[in-house]
Structures are given as C-alpha cells and as structure tokens.
Amino acid sequence: MEEILNEKHTIIMISDVLEYQFCPRFIYFMHCLDIPQHEEKRFKVLKGREVHEKRRFTNREYVRKKLHCVQKDSEVYLVSKDHHIKGIVDEVLFLEDGTAAPLEYKFAEYKEKIFSTYKYQIILQGLLIKENYGKEVNRGYICYTRSNSLVKELVISPADFNKAIEIVTDILEIIEKGKYPKATRSSNKCIDCCYRNICV
Numbered sequence: 001m002e003e004i005l006n007e008k009h010t011i012i013m014i015s016d017v018l019e020y021q022f023c024p025r026f027i028y029f030m031h032c033l034d035i036p037q038h039e040e041k042r043f044k045v046l047k048g049r050e051v052h053e054k055r056r057f058t059n060r061e062y063v064r065k066k067l068h069c070v071q072k073d074s075e076v077y078l079v080s081k082d083h084h085i086k087g088i089v090d091e092v093l094f095l096e097d098g099t100a101a102p103l104e105y106k107f108a109e110y111k112e113k114i115f116s117t118y119k120y121q122i123i124l125q126g127l128l129i130k131e132n133y134g135k136e137v138n139r140g141y142i143c144y145t146r147s148n149s150l151v152k153e154l155v156i157s158p159a160d161f162n163k164a165i166e167i168v169t170d171i172l173e174i175i176e177k178g179k180y181p182k183a184t185r186s187s188n189k190c191i192d193c194c195y196r197n198i199c200v
Helices: 014-022 025-032 043-049 051-057 060-066 116-133 158-177
Strands: 069-080 085-095 100-106 139-144 150-155
Touching: 014 025, 014 085, 014 116, 014 158, 025 158, 060 069, 069 116, 085 116, 100 116, 116 139, 116 150, 116 158
Parallel strands: 100 139
Antiparallel strands: 069 085, 085 100, 139 150
C-alpha cells in the first residue's frame, strides 16, 4: 500500500479537493484509513446527485448560444498526470474567441456568490481542459438549475490555477505521508459529518 501511495503518478479526483475544502480530515479518513463516507446518507450529497437528472430539463441550446459557444463536448472524463488530478466535466465549451471553458450544472439556487468549492471545481476543470485540449482557458461557467438556469461566469487567472495546484499538493502530502491534518474551523460543518464520531 505504501508503495502505491508514494508512486509519482498518484492521481486524485476533483471531488477530493471539494471534500478537502469542506474539511481536510475527510482526505485522511478516506485515503489513509480507508473509511468510506457512506455518503448516500448525507443530505447534501443526495441533492447534489440530482443535478444530473435535472439537467435533462435544461434548455442547453439556449445556454450554448448565450455564451457564444461554437462547439461543445459533454460528459468528458479527463486526466492530468502532471497535476495528479482527474474528473468529469459536464460540458467543455469551445468559444468564438478560440478559448475553451468548462460549464458545470448545479442543482442549486444562486445565493449572490460563488462558493469556494464551486470555484475550485471550475478552476481544476479548466486545468484539465488546458492540458488535454491544448486550449487557453480564462473563464468557466456555472448553471444554477434552480434559479431558472441562471449562468454565472467565473474569470480564471494564472494565480487561480497556481492556488488550485497548491491545494492538490497539500492533499497529496496527506495521502502519501499519512499526515493527520487540522480540522475545519467551522464547527457547523461537523453537525452532519459522517466522521464526527471518530474525529478527535
């Protein structure tokens, strides 16, 4: 097991980064102790999974035209060995200006801000698109299906990519070294956490 974890090509899911942002100890419990989340019992996860069903009712052609998209690939599985990350992009949009952008559908209402987890999901998807398609990525989009398919643009800077890579590096350090990280600063997140009985 140690040999596998220390291999240079250890690759994590984008979802691991989102779990890390919720609480870094999720990574330790899942990857170092191999304790599953039983996430089917978590309300937020269940709701999140509904997005893929709800997307069937979204007028995608309208969204595509609004964003000046000339072509798109849907449900694309991408891997970056250089940055040790992999994930599925809902849609890879190829725009009129020659750049590409990820589009993520969320079964959620827009709450006047883009959450950090959503932001880094888009940034990491952008990183995957850059590497696999060889296209410049300087923005991404989130479609909030519960706000009448409202689409919000997220500008992505080189600094954003660098920060996302730093987070991935921190996660790999936990996995490869078995490092027990500090817990989240927000005790509210502990209320429905599946690890709350073993987290000390």
